Amino acid sequence: RSFHVAVVGATGAVGETMLAILAERDFPVGTLTLLASERSAGGEIEFNGQKVIVQDLASFDPAGVDIALFSAGGGVSREYAPKFAAAGAVVIDNSSAFRYDDDVPLVVSEVNPEQVAKRPRGIIANPNCSTMQMLVALAPLHRRYGIERINVATYQSVSGGGRSALEELGRQTGQLLGFQEIEPQRFPVQIAFNLIPHIDDFLDNGFTKEEMKLVWETQKILGDDSILVNPTAVRVPVFYGHSEAVTIETREKVTVEAARELLAQSPGVEVVDRREAGGYPTPVTHASGTDAVYVGRIREDLSHPRGLNLWIVSDNIRKGAALNAVQLAELVAAETR
Numbered sequence: 543r544s545f546h547v548a549v550v551g552a553t554g555a556v557g558e559t560m561l562a563i564l565a566e567r568d569f570p571v572g573t574l575t576l577l578a579s580e581r582s583a584g585g586e587i588e589f590n591g592q593k594v595i596v597q598d599l600a601s602f603d604p605a606g607v608d609i610a611l612f613s614a615g616g617g618v619s620r621e622y623a624p625k626f627a628a629a630g631a632v633v634i635d636n637s638s639a640f641r642y643d644d645d646v647p648l649v650v651s652e653v654n655p656e657q658v659a660k661r662p663r664g665i666i667a668n669p670n671c672s673t674m675q676m677l678v679a680l681a682p683l684h685r686r687y688g689i690e691r692i693n694v695a696t697y698q699s700v701s702g703g704g705r706s707a708l709e710e711l712g713r714q715t716g717q718l719l720g721f722q723e724i725e726p727q728r729f730p731v732q733i734a735f736n737l738i739p740h741i742d743d744f745l746d747n748g749f750t751k752e753e754m755k756l757v758w759e760t761q762k763i764l765g766d767d768s769i770l771v772n773p774t775a776v777r778v779p780v781f782y783g784h785s786e787a788v789t790i791e792t793r794e795k796v797t798v799e800a801a802r803e804l805l806a807q808s809p810g811v812e813v814v815d816r817r818e819a820g821g822y823p824t825p826v827t828h829a830s831g832t833d834a835v836y837v838g839r840i841r842e843d844l845s846h847p848r849g850l851n852l853w854i855v856s857d858n859i860r861k862g863a864a865l866n867a868v869q870l871a872e873l874v875a876a877e878t879r
């Protein structure tokens with residue numbers, strides 16, 4: 543059977559990649575509805591060689607939609623996702639609006655796919671990009687060796703901030719190379735040739751919300767509130783692909799060889815770990831535009847007997863957002879075959 547699929551936020555950085563991935567993976571799309579704000583309603587986007595007209599979400603009637611992929615921000619999801627679900631659609635939501643609700647499953651397709659079926663509200667949440675790639679790599683190690691604590695520093699590309707963030711890095715880079723003044727708009731300070739240790743809002747505990755997503759989402763997805771996570775999230779002047787320097791402390795010691803062997807067989811993971819120039823993954827050489835979560839720089843922690851260091855890189859728009867959303871849609875579609 544084929545499905546009536548709606549993409550909410552179809553004109554955005556994640557939305558356009560959702561469309562590309564639906565086509566690449568031959569998702570059984572019967573009818574495709576593209577939705578965005580009034581600003582882009584009436585525009586055309588190509589899907590599988592056919593032009594589809596973008597419609598205004600605010601005036602769209604969701605009756606008949608089977609699967610709705612939402613990536614238009616938390617406010618849009620909070621208002622419209624329940625309406626689509628009430629009309630009978632299964633909503634796969636890329637925003638953080640419902641991720642921490644007990645009756646909304648939070649699912650990484652390689653880690654806890656069985657949770658997709660437990661959706662009393664008809665809503666499934668897609669995890670945060672940084673948590674997503676980290677857990678594709680760490681879940682197999684957790685199952686085998688028991689992770690007690692995770693120290694993570696992220697190096698997050700600007701595409702996580704959407705189209706306007708991509709444009710700002712491009713614009714500032716050009717301006718700086720032309721010796722022009724720059725004026726930060728989308729980011730709080732200059733992002734070109736700089737690093738910003740601030741993503742999403744500051745919370746009362748001194749961490750940012752982006753950092754706490756790594757704590758809350760890791761515990762929820764692995765179903766284990768005892769896992770300790772100590773995060774620092776940093777925005778870097780990279781267009782596509784997030785990187786993470788991760789140290790895990792496990793109950794049972796993991797050697798480098800055992801970790802490489804386990805990860806090499808793990809779904810969604812590619813080990814790139816040669817100890818030579820270029821023998822490690824980077825956003826540009828490996829992740830950008832591809833589907834895997836790449837792991838390299840695997841080393842034993844010199845300061846802890848059961849510590850292991852890993853460098854984890856993936857395309858935040860693909861596995862970190864659009865690809866996982868489509869994989870969740872595939873799991874939903876498989877229920878009715």
Ligand code: A2P
Pocket residue numbers: 550551552553554555556557577578579580581582583599600613614615618703704705706
């Ligand atoms: P639009 O292009 O009409 O503004 P990004 O994350 O790349 O900035 O993309 C955000 C996506 O969410 C875009 O497709 C944008 O549509 C859509 N969007 C933003 N606000 C709304 C809204 N109020 N109603 C519907 N779609 C929205």
